[in-house]
Amino acid sequence: MRxxxxxxxxxxxxxxxxxxxxxxxxxxxxxxxxxxxxxxLKPLDEEEAGKFKDRVKGKMGRRIKGHFEVARSARKKSNIRLIIILMALMALFYYLLHAGYDWYSQFL
Incomplete structure (x- = not known):
């Protein structure tokens, strides 16, 4: 016994x-x-396989196209957001530059 x-x-x-x-x-x-x-005649398996391949191929094409469209719209939204942020930063920089100049000119 072990x-x-x-x-x-x-x-x-x-x-x-x-x-x-x-x-x-x-x-x-x-x-x-x-x-x-x-x-x-063709066996049912081959006929069904052909129909299935056509359905899958069609759906994959639409799905891939949809993916690229989504990516394109997301990229477009991202670019618009970036432009808005840059404009806001430029406006803030302009405001600070002139506010600093007005503040500096008070002491001169």
């Missing part, structure tokens, strides 16, 4: 169990696929 003070962790095994599984549906789809192959 005693250990430190127990090393063991690896966990992943064994997913499907929650919703319909064996009749799987068999029906397999039969349909085989029949379509025998008749020389």
């Amino acid at each position: 005693f250990t003070f430190i127990k090393l962790p063991q690896h966990r095994k992943f064994s997913p169990e499907p929650i919703y599984y319909d064996s009749a549906k799987e068999e029906r789809l397999e039969r349909e696929r085989n029949i379509r192959i025998e008749l020389g």
